[in-house]
Amino acid sequence: MFQGNMPLELFSLQSLEYLSLGNNQLTGQIDVLDNGSHLQTFQQLTNLSILDLSYNNFRGDWELDALLSSLTNLQVLTLSHSGISITTSNANHHVNPNIRMLSLASCSLKVFPVSIRALTNLQYLNLSNNDIQGHIPEWIGEIGKNHLSVLDLSYNSITGTIPNVYEDWSELEGFVLNGNRLQGKVPTSLYNCKNLRIINLGNNQLSDTFPGWLGDLPKLQALVLRSNNFHGGIDVTSSKVKFPFPSLRVIDLSHNGFVGQLPTKYFQNFNAMKNVVKNNTKPEYLSTGSTYYSITIAMKGVEQHVPRILVELTIVDLSNNKLKGEIPYILGNLNSLKELNLSHNSLTGRIPHSLGNISEIESLDLSWNQLTGEIPQSLVDLTNLEVLNLSQNHLVGxxxxxxxxxTFDNYSFGGNPKLCGLPLTKKCGEHPHELQLEGDGDEEESGFTWKVVVMGYRCGVLLGIVLGYLMLSIGRPKWFNAIADVADHMILNRQNNRR
Structure with a gap:
């Protein structure tokens, strides 16, 4: 939490190799070169190999090519969210082969720096949260051919398609391009990046079918394709392995146009969402070296930015699609799942009792579907559940x-006219004629059904009229249904005996 200006004494330490001032509240004007003024400069610190000024409130306009030309021993440059603006004329193609880490997030960049093209030893490149426009250059595949592990170009204004030039990135672990205006398909060359752990292509304009071939990547832990134009079914036909997505912990396919049934086959293979062992001594995050992966996802009904992904964080979000059919019982096997969101689809059938086995779940959203039947009593045992939304369905009882x-309020259950009991104001048993059996249609609303007609035919016209009159007068309570069913059964048996 240091404040104030950077001490001028630092700039007299010409042998300084490692300078890390990140995550403070330092201010002041800083320049790269000495332009004849008395401003703080880095021109004389030629031995610097690591420079980290990230997450401060500095001021200054730095020309990237001039910086790399002056600090020829630099290996790590981290200026993300430092307050410093980075420009590049793309005139000086100075080569600095020593650069391993280049982090320039939120540095007001407007173009891809051509000078990074020759950084063959680059392991980490973060150009996120800038205003980079235009297409991703075809030469991007030349960067970091020896050990690139993370490419983060998220939250820019990049257009065009994602070039299919990643065959040589065998060490790539993070491929993050979310929050741009990219179109086209997911590049199939990512299939060769067997070390991929995170793929985040959300919030673009991609138009493709589900890239099931990504299920062949053995280490993939997070797949985010939310808010695009994906379409078709979520099937496994394009996967070449028997058990796809064995390491997946986060899958977010929300806000697309996927159709068909829920992917039961994938749910069976999500082994990383089953029986996750917690480390109570120290949190474990998904990372590469000292760099943590971040992600923006909908958590507990609210879109949140997660700067560090806990290894134990497991999420399935298939909301806002056109999926139909029943919720598979097999989902209950994902007992380490934290977030399950299947809302805003066309799912039918009952809520499986097996969901009560997901003991770690904190958020369950099944709202805006066509689910029927009663709410399973097993859900009461989900003691970690903080957010529940079953609203806008056809649930009863x-x-x-x-x-x-x-702890849940009306919001969790609203839009289900046949539900009763707290927290709703409708009490169960208060108006029995309103709690009728599901599926009898408009005939039940009048109190007269075809059961009366059939009973009148079998039992005699007089008995049918009497029973019909009683039902019209007092509704159809449960005891009457029971008597009618027994009487019907006795008459059938008698007819069979006569035969």
Missing amino acids: HIPQGKQFD
């Missing part, structure tokens, strides 16, 4: 009581 269910 009593809302389970106790434990976490006592």
Whole structure:
């Protein structure tokens, strides 16, 4: 939490090799070169190999080519969110082969620096949160051919397609291009990047079918394709392995145009979402070396930026698509799942009792579907559940009581006219004629159904009229249904005996 200007004494230490002042509140004007003024400069610190000024409040306009030309021993340059603006004329193609890490997030860059083309030893490149426009250059595949592990170009104004030039990036672990205006398809050359852990292409304009071939990547832990124009079914036909996505912990396919059934086959193979062992002594994050992966996802109903992804964070978000059919029972096997969002689809059938086995779940959203039946009592045992949304379905009966269910409000259950009990104002059993069996249609609303007609035919016209009159007068309570079913059964048996 240091404040104030950078001490001028630092610039007299010509033998200084390592300078890390990141994550403070330092201010002041800093220049790269000495332009005849008395401003702080880095021109004389030619022995610097590591320079980290990230996450401060400095001022200054730095020309990237001039910086790399002056500090020829530099290996790590981290200026992300430092307050310093980076420009490049792209005139001086100075080669600095020693650069291993270049982090220039939120540095007001407007173009791809051509000078990074020759950085063959680059391992980490972060140009996110800038205003880079135009297409991704075809020469980007030349960067870091010997050990590039992370490429982050997120949150820019990049257009065009993603070039298919990544065959040589065998060490690539993070491929992050979310928050741009990219079109076209997912480049198939990523298939050769067997060390990939994170692929984040969300919030673009990609138009493609589900790239199931990514399931062949054995180390892939996070796949984010949200808010694009993906379409078709989520199937496994393009995968060449028997058990696709064995290491996947986060999958976000929300806000697309996927259709068909939920991908049961994938749910069976999400082994990294089953029986995750917690490390209670020290949090473990998904990272490469000292660099943490970050991600923006919908958590507990709110879109959040996660600067560090805990290894134990497991998320399935397939919301806002056109998926249909029933929720597969196999989902209950993902007992380490933290977030499950299947909202805004056309899912039918009952909520599986097996969801009560997901003991670690903190957020469950099944809203805006066409689910029927009662809410399973097993969900009451989900003691870690903080957010529950079952609204806007066709659920019926009593809302389970106790434990976490006592903490949820009307929002969790609204839009289900046949639900009753707390926290809703509608009490169960208060108006029996309103809690009728599902599926009987408009005939039940009048109190007269075809059961009366059939019973009248079998039992005699007089008995049918009497029973029909009673039903019209007092509704159709449960005890009447039971008597009618027994009487119907007895008459059938008698007819069979006569035959």
